[in-house]
Structures are given as structure tokens and as C-alpha cells.
Amino acid sequence: MQVYLDNSATTQCFPAAAALVLKALTEDYGNPSSMHKKGVEAEGYIREAKEIIARNLKVREKELYFTSGGTESDNMAVIGCALANQRAGKHLITSSIEHPAVLNAMKHLEEEGFSVTYLPVDEAGRVRLSDLEAALREDTILVSIMHVNNEIGSVQPVGEIGALLKKQGHPVLFHVDAVQSYGKYVIHPGRLGIDLLTASGHKIHGPKGTGFLYKNERVKMRPVVFGGGQEKGLRSGTENVPGIAGLGAAVREIYRDFEARTDRMYMLKELFREEVSRIEGVALNGLPGRESAPHVISAGFSGVRSEVLLHALEERGIYVSSGSACASNHPSVSATLKGIGVKKEFLDSTIRFSLSIHTTEEEIRYTLENLRELLPMLRRFTRH
Amino acid sequence: MFQAFLIKYGEIGIKGKNRYLFEDALIHQIRHALKEVDGQFRVTKEQGRIYVEALEEYDYEETVGALQRVFGIVGICPTVILEDEGFEKLAQDAVAYLREEYPEGNQTFKVNARRARKDYPMESMEINRELGGRILDAFPDMRVDVHNPRIMLNIEIRQKIYVYSQIIPGPGGMPVGTNGKSMLLLSGGIDSPVAGYMVAKRGVKIDAVYFHAPPYTSERAKQKVVDLARKVSRYAGPVYLYVVNFTDIQLYIYEKCPHDELTIIMRRYMMRIAERIAEKTGSLGLITGESIGQVASQTVQSLAATNEVCTMPVFRPLIAFDKEDIIRISKKIDTFETSIQPFEDCCTIFVAKHPVTKPNIKAIRRSETHLAEKIDKMVEEAIESAELLVVG
Numbered sequence: 202m203q204v205y206l207d208n209s210a211t212t213q214c215f216p217a218a219a220a221l222v223l224k225a226l227t228e229d230y231g232n233p234s235s236m237h238k239k240g241v242e243a244e245g246y247i248r249e250a251k252e253i254i255a256r257n258l259k260v261r262e263k264e265l266y267f268t269s270g271g272t273e274s275d276n277m278a279v280i281g282c283a284l285a286n287q288r289a290g291k292h293l294i295t296s297s298i299e300h301p302a303v304l305n306a307m308k309h310l311e312e313e314g315f316s317v318t319y320l321p322v323d324e325a326g327r328v329r330l331s332d333l334e335a336a337l338r339e340d341t342i343l344v345s346i347m348h349v350n351n352e353i354g355s356v357q358p359v360g361e362i363g364a365l366l367k368k369q370g371h372p373v374l375f376h377v378d379a380v381q382s383y384g385k386y387v388i389h390p391g392r393l394g395i396d397l398l399t400a401s402g403h404k405i406h407g408p409k410g411t412g413f414l415y416k417n418e419r420v421k422m423r424p425v426v427f428g429g430g431q432e433k434g435l436r437s438g439t440e441n442v443p444g445i446a447g448l449g450a451a452v453r454e455i456y457r458d459f460e461a462r463t464d465r466m467y468m469l470k471e472l473f474r475e476e477v478s479r480i481e482g483v484a485l486n487g488l489p490g491r492e493s494a495p496h497v498i499s500a501g502f503s504g505v506r507s508e509v510l511l512h513a514l515e516e517r518g519i520y521v522s523s524g525s526a527c528a529s530n531h532p533s534v535s536a537t538l539k540g541i542g543v544k545k546e547f548l549d550s551t552i553r554f555s556l557s558i559h560t561t562e563e564e565i566r567y568t569l570e571n572l573r574e575l576l577p578m579l580r581r582f583t584r585h
Numbered sequence: 586m587f588q589a590f591l592i593k594y595g596e597i598g599i600k601g602k603n604r605y606l607f608e609d610a611l612i613h614q615i616r617h618a619l620k621e622v623d624g625q626f627r628v629t630k631e632q633g634r635i636y637v638e639a640l641e642e643y644d645y646e647e648t649v650g651a652l653q654r655v656f657g658i659v660g661i662c663p664t665v666i667l668e669d670e671g672f673e674k675l676a677q678d679a680v681a682y683l684r685e686e687y688p689e690g691n692q693t694f695k696v697n698a699r700r701a702r703k704d705y706p707m708e709s710m711e712i713n714r715e716l717g718g719r720i721l722d723a724f725p726d727m728r729v730d731v732h733n734p735r736i737m738l739n740i741e742i743r744q745k746i747y748v749y750s751q752i753i754p755g756p757g758g759m760p761v762g763t764n765g766k767s768m769l770l771l772s773g774g775i776d777s778p779v780a781g782y783m784v785a786k787r788g789v790k791i792d793a794v795y796f797h798a799p800p801y802t803s804e805r806a807k808q809k810v811v812d813l814a815r816k817v818s819r820y821a822g823p824v825y826l827y828v829v830n831f832t833d834i835q836l837y838i839y840e841k842c843p844h845d846e847l848t849i850i851m852r853r854y855m856m857r858i859a860e861r862i863a864e865k866t867g868s869l870g871l872i873t874g875e876s877i878g879q880v881a882s883q884t885v886q887s888l889a890a891t892n893e894v895c896t897m898p899v900f901r902p903l904i905a906f907d908k909e910d911i912i913r914i915s916k917k918i919d920t921f922e923t924s925i926q927p928f929e930d931c932c933t934i935f936v937a938k939h940p941v942t943k944p945n946i947k948a949i950r951r952s953e954t955h956l957a958e959k960i961d962k963m964v965e966e967a968i969e970s971a972e973l974l975v976v977g
Contacts, residue, residue, distance in 0.1 A: 512800030582839055582935075 204519045204564040208404075209351050209381060209497055209555035215406045218450040221246075222408050225443035233440050234431070243442045250449025257452055258398070259389045260415055266432050267445045270412035271380040271401035275302035275345075277414050277436065278376045278397040281422040282343050283310050286374065290340025291315045296328050296347070296357070298537040303345050303378055320346075325488045326355030326541045330365060337366075343374045348382035352537040352553060353487040354497025356382070363394020374420060380404055380412075384455040385463065385495055396420050402444065406557070407451030411444035455558070462558045466495035469556055469565050473498055476569045480576060484547055486538070498554040499538075501547030502572075504580045510552055513579060517571045522553045586665060586685060587645065590652065591741075591749055592635040593660035595757065610760035610788075611635065611657045617822055618651040631743070632701060638666070649753060654820050656786045657763075658755030662739075667746040672707060675746060676719040679738065682748055683720065693730035694720065698740040705742045712740060759788030761822050766790040767870040767900060768863035770855060771814060771826070773806055776874025776903055778813045778920040779911050783902035784872045785821035792868055793817075793824050794859045794971075796831040801935070809926055811976055816920045818977025827862050828972040831855070834963050835935055841955040844937045848882045849944050850953060851935065853894045854964065860895040861968055870898040876906050886943040893946065 205213070214222075225246055231239030233247055251262040268274045283293060295307055297319045307317045318336040320328050328346060344366060346357050359377050366373045376397040379388060383398075384405035390398050397420065402411030416422055416435075428437030471490060477483055482503035487493045502510060507523035514521055534548050543551065554568070594611060612628050612635060619626050624643030629636050637652070645663075652661045667678050684690070698712035707715070716738075717729055741747040769781040771793040785791050795810045807828065818824045831851075838850050859871055875883050882891070892899060903911055915921040953960075 508803070509800050512803050514800075515804075516800055582836060 202518050202564070202567055204568055206554040206556060206560070206564075206568065207520045207522050208557035208560075209553065210522055211403045211409065212406045212557055213559070214403075214408055214447070215451055215454045217454060218407050218447040221450045222443040222447040225446045229442075231442075233442060234429070243440075246442050246446040246449075247440055250445045250452075253449045253453050254413060257456060258415060259391060261418065263433075264415055264418050266414045266416060266436050267440060267448070268412045268414055268436060269410050269441070270403070271300070271378065271399055272302040274399035274401075274412050274414035275300065275376075275378055276306050277422070277425055278399060278416070279303055279306040279343065279345055280310065280425050281435070282374050282376070282397065282420065283315055285421040285423040286342045287315070289371070290338070290342045292318070292338050292341045294318045294320065294333065294336050294341060294344045296320045296322060298322055298326060298350055298352075298355075298540045299345065299347050300351060300378055300380065303347070307345075322355070322540050324542050325492075326350050326353045326486070326537065328357055328362070330358065330361055333362060334365060337369060337373065339371070341369075341373050343376060345376040345378065347378040347380075348388070349379075349385065349494040349497070350537060351381045351497075352535060353499040353541065354381075354494035354555075355487050355541075356493055359395065360393045367394050381497070382494065384452075385466075387456075387459070390415055390417070397422075402448040402451060405451050405455045408444050408447040411441060411448040413448070463495050466556050466558065466560070467491065469560055469562060470495055470498055472562070473554065473565050473569065477572065480573060482576075482580075484544070486541060486543060486551070496556040498556075499551060500554070501543065501551045502576060503546050503550060505550055505576065507550050507552050509579060510550075510575065513575045514552075514568075514571060517575075519568050519571060522555075523551070587663040588639050588666050589664040589747070590637040590648070591662040591664045591747065592637060592652070592658055593662065593752065593755070594635070594657050595659040607657070607760060607763050608635065610762045611655070613762065614655045614657065614760050614822065615652065618655045618819075619648070622647050622651050624648070636664075636747075653753070653755055655760070656756055656758035656788065656820065657760035659757055660752040661755055662749040662752050664747050664749040667748060669705075669742070669744075669746055672712075672715065675740075676716055679716055679740070679748060680719060680723045682750075683724065683736070683738070686750065687736060690724040691726035692735040693728045693733070694736040694738055695729060695731050695734035696720070696738045696740065699742065701741060701743045712742075716740065756786065756820075758786035761785055761788055761820075762790050764788035764790075765870075766792060766868045767872050768859055768866075768868040769793040769817075769872040770859050770874075771795050771810055771817075772874070773809045773813065773924065773926075774874065775908075775915050775921065775924040776876065776879075776911055777872075778817050778874075778924065779914045779918070780872050780874035780900075780902050781817045782820055782914070782918050782920075784900050785817070789870075789872075791817065791821040791824055791872070792827070792863070792866060794827045794829060794862055796855055796858075797828050798832045798835055798935075799830070801832065801835070805926075809923060811974060812923050813920055814974075814976040816918065816923060820918065821977075823975055823977040825866070826974045826976050827866075828974060829858055829862075829967050830970060831967065834960070834967060837956060837959060837963060839935060842952045845939060845941045846944060846949055846952050847935055847937055848940050849887055849890050849949055852882055852887075852891045853949070853953070854960075856891055856895050856899075858964060858967055860897050861964075862971065863897060865968075868897075870900050871895065872900045872902070874903055874911075875901045876903045876908075876911065879908065881940040881942045884942050887941075890944045890946050890949055 229242045231243040233240055233244040251265050254265055255262040293315055311317050320332050322328055348359050349356055363375055366375050374396045377395045378399045380401045383400035396417045398415040400413055403409040424435045426437050431437050474485055477500055478485055484501040486499035511523050608630055615628050625640040627638045696713045696716045698709045700709045736750050738750050767789050769791050771777045781791050793814055797807050814824045814826045842850050
């Protein structure tokens with residue numbers, strides 16, 4: 202049996218999306234910038250994808266920019282907006298558990314003379330509004346907070362943050378990295394006070410190398426890539442027509458039967474959490490039920506190195522990811538796990554199981570069964 | 586401009602009646618190395634010379650690079666081939682050659698003609714003299730120096746005329762395949778690929794064995810070893826890599842033996858298994874990357890304890906090398922970057938915090954008696970189930 206529980210890393214592409222990618226590559230392969238019919242055909246794919254996404258987010262089509270994925274969208278938003286708005290101030294706020302695409306963009310801006318506040322998180326992995334309020338300054342121009350954390354599935358109060366920012370006496374832009382939440386939540390940036398939103402295609406069963414940035418049309422942003430002026434000059438380069446088409450198809454598909462699918466994922470998540478917590482020496486991270494994302498489960502297994510457990514599960518056909526990457530000589534401990542105060546004994550023993558709409562109860566039970574079997578075995582051989 | 590390379594070889598020239606065997610092996614290795622270079626080449630042996638002739642357009646740098654990985658080659662001489670159209674034409678061409686290669690035109694030189702075809706109308710000495718004169722006429726700033734010339738212009742007269750003046754150093758050593766075969770214990774570290782390279786350089790064909798311990802070591806760790814074997818194969822020719830699943834044995838030792846002796850006992854079993862596979866597959870020795878004192882398992886006492894389990898000779902070419910020297914070679918042969926990828930230590934749970942550094946062989950033997958019940962069968966199984974990958 203093959204059980205893929207690493208859907209926060211990437212997902213299997215929807216066949217409909219893959220079929221459209223193939224068609225756009227082999228039949229309608231024109232360059233949207235070309236004047237002739239082939240170009241117009243290709244442009245049609247982009248228009249359709251924009252329509253689907255715009256309708257889904259309740260935004261305007263011209264507020265969408267296609268990119269190569271989450272990292273590029275994050276960089277465009279954070280760096281592009283910081284540079285375009287620096288006359289109003291050079292202070293930025295983010296959280297300590299953001300994805301490296303945001304954190305390292307912030308680090309880069311610090312080297313360029315910006316100052317950045319990194320908000321801590323509570324033990325459930327959430328930013329406190331009071332901390333944010335205290336961090337806001339006259340010269341704060343941008344706040345970037347992820348919607349769902351990729352390691353533990355914690356959900357940030359983006360609506361409250363959006364509202365708080367809109368109450369400030371001066372404009373503070375709000376960027377939300379929604380890579381882990383898009384497709385899992387219905388997100389309407391307008392209602393949530395979100396000015397910029399990042400999403401990625403391959404996390405929602407679309408093709409890799411695709412994604413988009415939503416940018417409120419009033420927001421000033423400088424390009425970070427220069428070239429032929431595509432996407433209104435903000436993202437030059439021939440559009441990835443097949444990828445964009447596949448992304449559009451995936452968005453359409455992921456929001457189909459949305460509520461039933463979400464309920465089912467929550468049901469499976471709770472089943473997993475409940476059963477796994479019965480095993481001795483297991484500590485669950487993050488909040489249960491609807492207080493965290495439907496697809497991420499983070500659990501620490503005392504006395505077992507996460508990488509060993511990962512490979513042991515792999516031998517049984519179960520694919521998961523480890524909480525922190527094993528770099529033998531200098532173990533790089535996850536900032537998120539450290540940030541939420543995970544105990545030392547669990548830092549190197551945390552596994553992330555991430556579900557998708559395709560995950561079945563049988564797969565969850567098979568995984569639990571194997572955990573129950575493997576853990577005592579692996580714990581017999583521990584380091585002294 | 587160079588259509589050919591004259592290959593100089595050293596040690597194999599002195600091997601008496603076996604000389605042709607060595608030359609044939611060298612030709613074989615040269616052909617193998619040139620397979621990864623774009624272009625067609627003809628490799629021929631003629632009167633104690635090996636020539637590599639390009640039959641079409643080729644990449645000079647790439648070709649020299651490939652030849653520099655062929656053990657047994659001492660020097661590579663980029664050579665221009667001329668048709669014999671009389672001495673006047675030869676002189677013109679020789680001058681043109683020098684103008685192209687040494688545009689400064691102010692060096693000391695010597696002409697060294699060799700007349701392999703005796704019906705050529707001039708004798709060697711005569712050619713030297715005449716050609717020297719023409720060169721001095723053409724390059725007023727050049728001087729003749731017969732003892733220590735900066736440019737040694739070699740003119741070899743055969744069916745065609747071969748002109749060369751540069752010698753690019755080769756790697757030396759002896760052609761792989763001329764000294765039997767040995768089994769390299771290949772880990773993912775820095776040392777073992779270097780050890781394999783060094784022994785291959787002495788003409789030994791290399792097989793390799795890797796001990797895989799899933800789930801304690803990952804697929805990526807195995808891939809890394811395959812990548813290292815491929816790098817070694819660029820010098821040593823195709824490598825037969827045996828991947829042995831060692832997990833059960835490791836766990837069994839872990840359960841039955843004192844933990845401070847784990848590493849030594851594990852290594853003893855690795856040597857035993859490697860030797861058995863070596864015997865089965867025609868290797869005559871084992872090769873390890875051990876170096877005295879580098880880690881606890883490589884003290885002289887530990888080496889003695891590991892060594893006593895096999896009867897085959899164990900070649901340890903790095904035994905007296907400092908780490909920096911080993912790293913220098915690993916960078917030269919391009920294994921360093923691969924070796925330092927961090928996938929290796931995922932089985933560190935099997936390393937005691939304070940391993941014995943001066944193991945008592947008697948104590949180790951006694952500990953191993955605790956394994957008597959199952960170990961022979963496990964070793965047997967590990968050998969039977971070893972996976973063979975042909976790399977390179």
C-alpha cells in the first residue's frame with residue numbers, strides 16, 4: 202500500500218489539470234505576445250485561469266499576477282512593496298515562523314537598510330494581536346503574516362490582523378502567504394483586509410512552477426524581475442501558459458465539493474490525532490479540530506529520530522516529512538517548532554503528516570497501525 | 586590545430602616481455618575514457634608509441650581532460666600531423682607552427698628530429714641543423730640552446746610527419762586492469778573514494794561494496810555512494826558496486842554486544858562480508874580509506890582488531906596521510922563535494938558516545954561469541970541479497 206502523507210510538500214496533479222498542461226504544450230503552444238491566432242489562443246488560457254481565480258477570490262482579474270510559485274510571489278510582494286513604499290517608512294513586520302521565502306526576503310531588506318520586527322508566536326503557533334499592535338510604528342509600511350503554517354498547521358487570525366491594520370492612521374500594507382491555506386479555506390482578500398496574497402499551484406494539485414500573487418490595484422509595487430514588460434511590467438518573461446492553464450484548472454477542481462471535502466479532512470485529522478495520542482511518548486503540536494488547518498498534523502515521537510522514523514515508514518510505503526531537516530553536523534532545528542516551545546526531546550523527533558482531499562480512512566488506519574508497530578521496535582535502538 | 590596526441594607512458598615501458606599487455610591495457614583504457622568525449626578518435630600503437638588521432642572536429646580541453654584521467658599516461662603531447670611534401674614544405678610548416686604556438690618568438694629552442702622512416706632523404710642531424718637555421722631566420726629573437734631549451738621542437742618522420750613541442754603531464758601510474766582486481770569498502774565519506782582512486786592508479790581494477798542500513802540511512806545516502814562510485818569510475822573504469830543491507834546485523838550486534846565495542850565489531854563484520862564477496866567475484870584484496878588515528882576505529886589497536894578477521898591483503902593507501910592531504914586529492918578527483926553532502930550520519934545511533942579506542946582483541950572476540958546463534962546465517966543472507974549496480 203502506498204500512502205502519501207506529504208501533501209504540504211507537494212501534491213499529485215489533478216488529471217484534468219495535467220491534461221490541460223499537455224494540450225497547451227503540444228497543441229496551443231503559441232506565445233501570448235504574438236500577434237497571430239496562435240498567440241490569441243494561448244492568451245485565452247491565461248484569461249480563463251484569471252477568470253477562475255478572480256471569481257474564487259472575489260477580486261478583479263487585473264489584480265492577479267502569475268508567477269513561478271510561492272517563493273516568487275512572496276519575494277515580489279515583500280521586496281517589491283517595501284521598495285515602492287519606502288518613502289513612507291522603512292519598517293516591516295513579520296512573524297518568526299514564516300516560510301524562508303518571506304524570512305529571507307526580509308533579511309535581504311534588512312541589509313538594504315530596512316528594519317524588521319519578527320513577532321513571536323504562542324504555544325499554538327499563533328501571532329498575538331497585542332504583540333502586533335505593540336510593534337506597529339509610524340513608519341511601518343508592510344506586515345507579512347502567513348495564513349497557515351506549513352509545519353504545524355496553525356492558523357493566523359488574518360481577518361483580525363487585516364482589520365487592525367486598516368484602523369491605523371496611515372496605510373500599512375498586509376501581505377498574506379496563503380501557500381498552505383489556499384484551497385483549504387475560502388479566502389476573500391477584500392473582506393479580510395488583505396492587500397497582497399501569495400498562492401502556489403502545486404500545493405493544490407496543480408503543476409509545479411506555478412503560482413500567483415494577488416495585489417490590490419491601489420497598492421504600489423516595484424518589479425523584482427525586469428524584461429519584456431509582461432504582466433503590466435511587474436513580472437516580465439513569457440507567460441508559463443501551460444502552467445497557468447493547469448493552475449486555473451486546479452483552482453476550479455480544488456474548490457469543487459469544497460465543504461464536504463474539508464469536513465472529511467477534518468474528520469480524518471481528528472481520527473489520526475486521537476489515535477496517535479494514545480501511543481506512548483507522543484506529543485501533538487498545534488490545536489485540534491477547526492482551530493487549525495484541516496490537513497496538517499505535527500507529532501513528536503520521543504526516543505526516535507524523526508529521520509529514522511521517516512525512513513522506516515517509507516519502507517512500509519508511507520511518505521511523510523520530518524519536522525526539521527537532518528543536517529548531520531549542525532542539526533538545523535526548525536524555527537517554528539522552537540518558536541512554539543517544543544521540548545528539546547521532541548525537536549529532533551517530530552514528524553509532519555499532511556493530508557489531501559484524496560486521503561482515505563484506510564490510509565490513515567494503515568499509517569497508525571504501522572506507527573504502533575514500528576515505534577517500540579525503533580525505540581529499542583536508541584542512542585546512549 | 587592539433588589533429589593528434591602522442592601518448593607518453595613511463596613505467597610500463599620497462600616491463601619486458603609483458604610490455605604489450607600493458608600497452609594493450611592502456612589503449613583499452615584510453616578508448617574507454619574517450620567515449621565520453623564528443624568526436625571520433627583512432628587510437629593506434631606504432632613502434633613503441635601510442636597515438637590518439639582525431640578523425641573529426643573535437644573539443645581539445647575535454648579530450649586532454651579525459652586523457653589526464655587515464656592511469657599509465659605520463660605525458661600527452663598535442664601533435665600536428667603533416668603530409669611529407671618535401672623538406673621545404675616541412676620547414677615552412679614548422680615555422681608556422683612555432684609562430685602559432687609561441688607568438689612572442691623570443692624563446693630558446695632545440696630541434697629534435699627522429700627519422701623512423703629511413704628512406705627519408707635527410708638524416709636526423711641534418712634535419713636538426715637545417716630546420717634550426719630556418720627557424721633562426723624566421724625568428725630573429727630566438728636562440729638555440731641544446732642543453733636546456735624552452736621549446737623542444739620534436740619532428741618525427743614516419744609515413745606522415747608528426748610535430749610536437751608540448752608535454753602535458755598525465756596522471757602517471759599504471760593502466761587499470763594490469764594488476765588484478767580488488768574490493769573497495771566504499772562509504773559516503775571523503776577517504777574511501779580517494780583510497781579507491783589511489784589503488785586504481787596502480788593498475789588495479791576496482792569493485793566496491795557499500796553497507797546500507799535502512800531506515801537508519803536513507804536512499805539519498807545510497808545515491809551519494811553511487812555518485813561517488815561514478816566519480817571513481819571516471820578513472821578506474823566501470824565499477825561493480827555491491828550494496829549490502831546491513832541493518833539486521835547492526836541491530837543484532839547492538840542488542841548483543843557492549844555498546845562501546847559496536848563500531849569495531851561492525852567493522853569486523855563489514856570486512857568479513859567484503860572479503861566473502863571479493864572471493865566470490867575474483868578480487869584479490871580489499872581496499873579501505875583508513876588512516877591511522879583519524880577516528881576511534883582507526884587507532885593502531887582498532888586497525889589490528891579489524892584486520893585480524895580477514896586473510897586477504899587489505900590495501901590502505903591513506904594509512905599515513907593527514908586529513909588535509911586526503912581532502913586535497915578528493916578535490917582533485919572531484920569527489921569532495923559529493924562526499925561532504927550530509928546524508929551519511931543518520932545511523933549515528935550506532936556510534937557510542939565513548940567508543941573504545943584501544944580495543945582488546947580477546948574481549949572483542951568474546952563479545953562476538955554472543956552473536957553465535959544467528960550471525961552466520963545473517964551474514965549469509967546479507968551476502969546473498971546484496972544488490973549489484975554497475976556504475977560508470
